[in-house]
Amino acid sequence: MASSSCLTKSKTSIIHHLKSIKLNSHNLLHTISSPPFPLPKQTTTSPIDSAIVCFQSLYFRRQLHSATSVNNEVHQLPAEAPLQQVLNYPVGKVKFTPKLAFTAGSTEERVPCYRVLNENGQPITDSDSLEISKELAVKMYTDMVTLEVMDTIFYEAQRQGRISFYATTTGEEAINIASAAALNNQDFVFPQYREPGVLLWRGFTLQEFAHQCFGNKYDNGKGRQMPIHYGSRKHNYFTVASTVATQIPHAVGAAYSLKMEKQDSCVITYFGDGGSSTADFHAAINFAAVLEVPVIFFCRNNGWAISTPTNEQFRSDGVVVRGKAYGVPSIRVDGNDALAIYTAVSGARKMAIEEQTPVLIEALTYRTGHHSTSDDSTKYRSIDEIEQWRGDQNPVKRFRKWIESKGWWSHEAESEHHINIRKQLSQAIQAAERVEKPRIADMFNDVYDVLPKNLMEQEAFIRKTIKKHTQDYPSDVPL
Amino acid sequence: MRGIISQKLGGLSSQVVGNYMLRLRPAASARHYSSATKEMTVRDALNSALDEEMAADPNVFVMGEEVGEYQGAYKITKGLLDKYGPERVVDTPITEAGFAGIGVGSAYHGLRPVIEFMTFNFSMQAIDHIINSAAKSNYMSAGQINVPIVFRGPNGPAAGVGAQHSQCYGAWYGSVPGLKVLVPYSSEDARGLLKAAIRDPDPVVFLENELLYGESFPVSAEALDSSFCLPIGKAKFSQCSSSVDRSQIEREGKDITITAFSKMVGYALKAAEILEKEGINAEVINLRSIRPLDRATINASVRKTNRLVTVEEGFPQHGVGAEICASVVEDSFGYLDAPVERIAGADVPTPYAANLERMAFPQIEDIVRAAKRACYRSVPMAATA
Ligand SMILES: Cc1ncc(C[n+]2csc(CCOP(=O)(O)OP(=O)(O)O)c2C)c(N)n1
Ligand SMILES: [Mg+2]
Numbered sequence: 001m002a003s004s005s006c007l008t009k010s011k012t013s014i015i016h017h018l019k020s021i022k023l024n025s026h027n028l029l030h031t032i033s034s035p036p037f038p039l040p041k042q043t044t045t046s047p048i049d050s051a052i053v054c055f056q057s058l059y060f061r062r063q064l065h066s067a068t069s070v071n072n073e074v075h076q077l078p079a080e081a082p083l084q085q086v087l088n089y090p091v092g093k094v095k096f097t098p099k100l101a102f103t104a105g106s107t108e109e110r111v112p113c114y115r116v117l118n119e120n121g122q123p124i125t126d127s128d129s130l131e132i133s134k135e136l137a138v139k140m141y142t143d144m145v146t147l148e149v150m151d152t153i154f155y156e157a158q159r160q161g162r163i164s165f166y167a168t169t170t171g172e173e174a175i176n177i178a179s180a181a182a183l184n185n186q187d188f189v190f191p192q193y194r195e196p197g198v199l200l201w202r203g204f205t206l207q208e209f210a211h212q213c214f215g216n217k218y219d220n221g222k223g224r225q226m227p228i229h230y231g232s233r234k235h236n237y238f239t240v241a242s243t244v245a246t247q248i249p250h251a252v253g254a255a256y257s258l259k260m261e262k263q264d265s266c267v268i269t270y271f272g273d274g275g276s277s278t279a280d281f282h283a284a285i286n287f288a289a290v291l292e293v294p295v296i297f298f299c300r301n302n303g304w305a306i307s308t309p310t311n312e313q314f315r316s317d318g319v320v321v322r323g324k325a326y327g328v329p330s331i332r333v334d335g336n337d338a339l340a341i342y343t344a345v346s347g348a349r350k351m352a353i354e355e356q357t358p359v360l361i362e363a364l365t366y367r368t369g370h371h372s373t374s375d376d377s378t379k380y381r382s383i384d385e386i387e388q389w390r391g392d393q394n395p396v397k398r399f400r401k402w403i404e405s406k407g408w409w410s411h412e413a414e415s416e417h418h419i420n421i422r423k424q425l426s427q428a429i430q431a432a433e434r435v436e437k438p439r440i441a442d443m444f445n446d447v448y449d450v451l452p453k454n455l456m457e458q459e460a461f462i463r464k465t466i467k468k469h470t471q472d473y474p475s476d477v478p479l
Numbered sequence: 480m481r482g483i484i485s486q487k488l489g490g491l492s493s494q495v496v497g498n499y500m501l502r503l504r505p506a507a508s509a510r511h512y513s514s515a516t517k518e519m520t521v522r523d524a525l526n527s528a529l530d531e532e533m534a535a536d537p538n539v540f541v542m543g544e545e546v547g548e549y550q551g552a553y554k555i556t557k558g559l560l561d562k563y564g565p566e567r568v569v570d571t572p573i574t575e576a577g578f579a580g581i582g583v584g585s586a587y588h589g590l591r592p593v594i595e596f597m598t599f600n601f602s603m604q605a606i607d608h609i610i611n612s613a614a615k616s617n618y619m620s621a622g623q624i625n626v627p628i629v630f631r632g633p634n635g636p637a638a639g640v641g642a643q644h645s646q647c648y649g650a651w652y653g654s655v656p657g658l659k660v661l662v663p664y665s666s667e668d669a670r671g672l673l674k675a676a677i678r679d680p681d682p683v684v685f686l687e688n689e690l691l692y693g694e695s696f697p698v699s700a701e702a703l704d705s706s707f708c709l710p711i712g713k714a715k716f717s718q719c720s721s722s723v724d725r726s727q728i729e730r731e732g733k734d735i736t737i738t739a740f741s742k743m744v745g746y747a748l749k750a751a752e753i754l755e756k757e758g759i760n761a762e763v764i765n766l767r768s769i770r771p772l773d774r775a776t777i778n779a780s781v782r783k784t785n786r787l788v789t790v791e792e793g794f795p796q797h798g799v800g801a802e803i804c805a806s807v808v809e810d811s812f813g814y815l816d817a818p819v820e821r822i823a824g825a826d827v828p829t830p831y832a833a834n835l836e837r838m839a840f841p842q843i844e845d846i847v848r849a850a851k852r853a854c855y856r857s858v859p860m861a862a863t864a
Contacts, residue, residue, distance in 0.1 A: 164639035164833075215832040223832030226641040242643035243601065244573055277572035279604065305573055307549035313572045380548060437834040447827050458826060462838065472844040476834045 110317045113364055114344060115334035119392050121401025123339075130343045134408045140181050140338060141403055144173040144396045145414075146421050147197045150206065151369070153425045154213055158227075158373045162433060163213045165227045169194050171368035174338035174395035175300055177201055182345035183268060188258070189237045190251035190269035192244070193228055194300065194367075198270075202235040206424050210432035217478070222446070223438035245275035248284040248297070252358075255293035259356060266294035266352040268345075274305025276319045288358035289327045296348045297328070297360045300335065302367035307380040323360035335365030336395035339402070366393065439478045440466075516700055522692040524666035525555050525631075528673040529593065531705045533563055536591060539677055540567040542578050543595030543632075552597045553633060553692055579605030579630070583612045586628040591677060596632035599648045599686060613682035614657030629676045634662075634686035635741060635792050636840055642828035645836075647793030649740065652684040653769040653802070659683045659711055660769040664744035666696040668767055671709030679711060686769075688742045712771035714738075714764050716780070733760040735786040735850050738777060738803055740766040743790045743841065750846035759854055769799055777803055778810045785816035786853040792840050795823035820849040 087094045116127035123129070132140075151168035158166040169176055176197025183189075189198050196209065208220060212230055215223035221231060221239065231239025238254075241247060251269030258265060275281060276299055288295050299319040303310055316322065323330025329351065333344045341363060348359040366389040370377045377386070403409040440462065444455045451459075466473045519527075533539045540563075545552055547560040547570040560568040571578040575596065582592040596602045602609065609630055617625045636645035652660045659681055663669040669687070676683035701707060735754075739747040744765045751761040762780055766773065781787050787807055789800030800821040807819060825839040 219832075222830075223835060224642065224828075224830050226639065226644075226831050229641065229831075242641060243604070274573040277574045277577075279574060279576040306552075307545050308570060308572070312570055438830070438832050440835070440838070442832075443825065443827055443830055443835045443838060455826060469844065469848075472842070474834055474837060477838065 106315065106317060111320050111332050113332045113334050114340050115337050116340045116343065117337045117398060117402055119398060121398050121405060123402075128343065129339050130346055132339070132342065134406070136181065137403050137406070138408055140177050140342070141396075141399055141409060142417055143177045143197065143201055144338070144399060145417055146206075147173050147176060147200055148396055149418065149421045150196075150200075150209065150425060153422070153429065154209075154227075155369075155373070157213070157429055162429070163227050165373055166213065167193060167228050167372035168369035169196060171366050171389060171395070172300055172302060172335065173197060174341055174399065175298075175335050175363050175365060178338040178341035179268065179270075179298060179345045182342045183349060184265055186236065186263075186265045187349070188251070188254050188265070188267040189235075190247040190254065190267065191230075191237065191240055192247065192271050192275060192300075193240045193242075194272070194302075195270045196228065196230060199230055199232060199235055199237050202232075202237065204230070204232055204235055204237075205428075206421075207428045207431065208232075210425075210428035211435065214429075214432040214435070215437070216432055216435040217438045217442075218432075218435050219438070222442045224442075224446075245271050245278035245280045247271070248275070248278075248280050249287070251295050251297075252284045252288045252291070252293060255288065255295035255358075256291055259291070259293050264353055266296060266349055268296040268298055270298045270300060272305055273299065273301040273303070273310050273313055273319065274308065275299075276301075276322070277313055285322065285326045285328060285358065285360065292356050293358060294352035294356055295358045296345065296352055297323075297358060298345075299360070299362045300365060301362055302335075302365045304367050304371070304377070304381070306371045306375060307377070309381075318362055318364070320360065320362040328358045328360050330360040330362070332362045332364065335363030336393045336398060338395060338399045365395070436478055437476050517698050517703065518695040519666040519698045519703075520693055520695050521663070521666050521669045521687070522553070522555060524669035524696075524698070525673055525687065525692075526557055526559075528670045528677075529556065529559060530562070532674055532677040533559065533567060535705070536677075537567075538589060539591045539593065540569065540585075541593045541595065542569040542571060542582055544571055544573055544578075544597055546570060546595050551595060553689060555687075555692070556595065575601050575604035576608065579608040580612060582628055582630075583608050583616070583626055586613075586626045586682075587616070587624050591627045591629075593629045593631060593677060596630065598637075598644055598689070599632050599634040600644050600646055602630065602632070602648070609652070609658070609682070609684065610655050614655050617681065618657060625680050626682045627680050628682045629673075629685055630682070631673070631676075631685035632687060633689035633692075635688055636824070636829055636836075637689040639831065639833060639836065641831040645829035647686075647791065647824070648684075649686055649769050649791065650793050650798045650802075652686075653772070653799060654797075655770075657682065658770060660686065661711065662686045662740040662766060662769055664691070664739075664741055664765050664767075666698050667702045668709065668715075668765070670698070670702055671707055672711070672767060674708045675711050678708065683711075686741065691742055691745075694745075709767065712768045712773060714766050714768065714773035714776040716762060716764055716776070733762070734784055735759060735761045735788060735853055736764060736777070736780040736784045737761050737788045737790060737846065737850065738764045738766060738800075739790040740769065740799070741792075743792060746841065746843050747790055747846055749843045750850065753843070753847050754850050757851070757856070759850060759856065761850060766799075772802065772806070774806045774810065778807060781807050781811050782814045785814055786850075787815070788820040788822060788846060788849045788853060790822045790841055790846055792824050795821060795826055798823050817853040817855065820853050822846060822849055 085096055087096065116124055116129040118124055147169060151170055154163070154166050155168055157163050172194055176195050180198040180201035185202055191198065209230070211218040212221055213227040215227070217223070221229065225239070226242065229240040229242065231237060238247065238250065248269050248271055251267045255267040258267065271281065285297060301310065301318055305313055318332065320330045320332040331344055331348070333340050335341065344361055348361055351357055352359050368386055368390050400409060441459065444459045445451055447455060463479055466477065466479065529541065541556055541559060546556040547565060547568045550557040550560070556568060579594055582594040585592050613626045613628055634649070635647040649660065649662060652658055659679065661672045661676055661683060663672045673685060676685050737747045737751065744763065747763045751763050754761050762784055764777060764780055789803050791799045793799065795801070800823055804819045804821060807815065822841045822845055824841070827839060829839055830836055
């Protein structure tokens with residue numbers, strides 16, 4: 001059988017491979033444990049210093065060796081092996097230990113989650129949180145509600161077949177709005193797809209959102225992308241990509257350009273728990289650490305990546321612990337506590353810019369909506385679980401309790417805002433629906449900076465064909 | 480729309496003018512299939528093929544995002560987790576580069592992985608393992624380590640999902656030595672080719688089409704048998720006629736050859752029906768395999784019909800049509816009575832807006848018009864320009 005022969009073949013080759021590894025590692029051990037060359041005479045008794053010398057000479061010898069390939073002293077053993085308790089590795093000192101102890105893959109104790117408001121919207125005593133003004137608090141709250149209502153209405157529009165696709169941000173309103181509030185509008189945003197609130201905060205209008213979802217000729221994306229793939233240069237918000245996590249290395253590259261220009265701003269990139277598994281995430285965070293660039297990695301750990309729960313996504317204590325592995329300062333925050341997020345992102349931004357360092361934030365939250373309109377999440381998770389997060393942990397309600405307790409918000413203000421936003425949205429949708437679809441020219445422009453000849457010809461050709469065979473073409477193609 | 484129409488027409492040659500006038504004769508079928516007894520969707524065809532191959536060979540396993548618990552983004556792996564357990568139906572983190580590489584490693588060691596990409600667009604994250612690992616290992620190990628792996632998933636444009644979800648990778652993978660690239664159209668294709676892919680000792684890229692999953696096709700009793708398998712590298716003739724069962728019969732074509740793969744086979748067959756009403760007898764070749772490409776079948780057909788239209792949804796430049804055209808020019812140039820017509824997707828990334836999206840891909844009318852042009856039945860566009 002083909003497969004069994006393959007098995008035999010590869011077994012042999014693996015054994016062969018193992019043998020060669022064994023040989024190599026033996027050589028390697030030998031070289032490190034007993035350097036086969038005489039050490040320079042020690043003038044100090046400090047074991048640390050002797051270790052340094054040892055490392056340097058080892059290193060030096062290798063250079064020498066490769067340069068000349070001859071070393072007559074190779075076979076002589078040192079007179080006396082120095083005591084080494086610390087290995088002075090190029091990036092820092094590493095202590096030796098005679099104990100065989102593997103580090104634990106996981107710890108009982110999980111990294112704590114930074115929170116300043118409890119479920120009842122009451123400040124937790126002794127919490128480190130920034131003071132925020134009434135104006136800011138109210139704007140944050142009203143934008144959270146606007147986002148919630150926008151999601152409800154666009155979702156319904158999709159269910160009615162008026163747009164082809166939609167995905168809500170429900171449950172992650174605090175992450176969207178509070179993080180945006182802590183940034184400067186000059187900071188670049190590299191979003192996944194569940195952060196339209198950042199754009200809302202920066203002034204993208206409900207009408208602009210509606211035009212994009214309807215892919216009409218006023219869509220600032222010219223009808224080129226699926227609904228919710230927003231982007232706006234004016235708002236320093238890069239266009240959403242469908243491919244999960246490609247934005248993360250892009251954010252690092254953009255942060256590098258800010259560093260080159262010595263700008264007082266930073267980059268933030270958002271991604272999900274699922275996105276944190278991609279090769280792009282790992283490459284990006286490692287590069288950010290090495291390049292020392294001002295970028296905030298904001299992971300929205302919402303428990304699910306479509307139907308994949310986080311315990312099938314990774315076995316680490318979430319995403320926050322990866323920061324340490326890559327040498328990046330990190331924090332875990334309660335993703336449903338707007339004030340904690342605001343404070344954490346403000347702090348991260350300051351560090352990123354002043355210290356030119358990446359920062360990783362993991363916000364723990366829950367995707368209380370379906371993944372998208374193509375998904376029915378009750379097929380893989382319990383309604384009880386969803387309801388619990390919608391109730392006790394609801395980020396919008398929690399923030400409302402807090403601003404109400406401050407006397408900054410009222411029942412009347414609440415219903416007025418709701419009515420107002422609903423009205424604006426239904427008008428926006430009706431208007432977007434009436435606007436005609438993009439022109440035929442929009443199919444060809446922007447493939448390149450300047451329209452090349454072959455595309456000009458194609459465009460002319462298609463116009464002519466449509467004119468000639470009108471019956472074969474849809475009527476909604478503005479020529 | 481027609482992606483490109485490149486060639487200027489030569490003068491009308493008198494010898495070809497009468498060709499299209501030939502009426503269709505009831506054809507003698509070269510081979511008899513058992514009559515179709517059952518209808519089956521492409522989804523069920525793929526699912527049953529996977530199921531049967533997993534039952535037959537314990538080394539076969541399925542891996543990809545959401546293939547287990549969720550039964551696949553398009554439900555192709557439905558029921559497999561219950562039947563074969565989580566060791567053989569493996570849900571993965573979102574790391575295409577990871578599970579493609581891990582799949583290749585498991586194939587080095589004798590397993591037969593079937594790797595599902597949610598869509599082939601995401602295989603771009605893993606293309607290094609498909610090309611540099613899977614496709615080249617047998618060669619680089621001097622035949623010591625073969626890679627019996629299948630990479631499968633929906634390919635090509637779907638509906639309303641924009642540029643990053645709508646692209647045909649047929650020509651991409653079709654250009655790589657070491658890979659085999661299969662492109663099923665019907666349920667029978669899907670069953671027969673997937674089984675062949677899983678049993679094959681080489682890496683196979685298996686390009687499905689999301690919009691075909693729900694379509695039903697008649698399947699013969701033979702195709703329903705668990706031993707059923709189609710040969711890799713063989714195209715299928717089928718010629719359209721309203722009076723004969725259109726998908727199962729091989730028969731002589733006369734006036735024009737239309738090559739297509741995947742969803743475009745259906746379009747080509749519909750175009751052939753329309754053409755027949757106008758007296759043009761088209762022969763449709765369902766490629767089934769892009770690599771190896773069945774050059775013999777294509778050239779034999781063109782030598783009979785003397786005309787060729789190629790249809791694909793991918794980009795025109797360096798496309799499958801370009802390769803077919805080159806093959807015919809090399810091998811059958813003297814038989815051509817008209818310039819080859821290539822129909823392809825427009826040379827732009829796929830737009831989302833429904834009106835523009837429709838314009839970006841071949842439609843049935845485009846095939847009909849191109850075929851008529853090749854048969855000199857309509858005033859060519861170039862001549863009116
Ligand atoms: C490279 C790639 N693989 C797979 C997909 C399909 N896909 C779209 S969203 C998604 C889940 C993402 O989950 P997560 O990053 O946790 O974000 P969330 O949806 O929870 O906000 C997947 C697998 C994709 N878009 N891109
Ligand atoms: Mg998630």
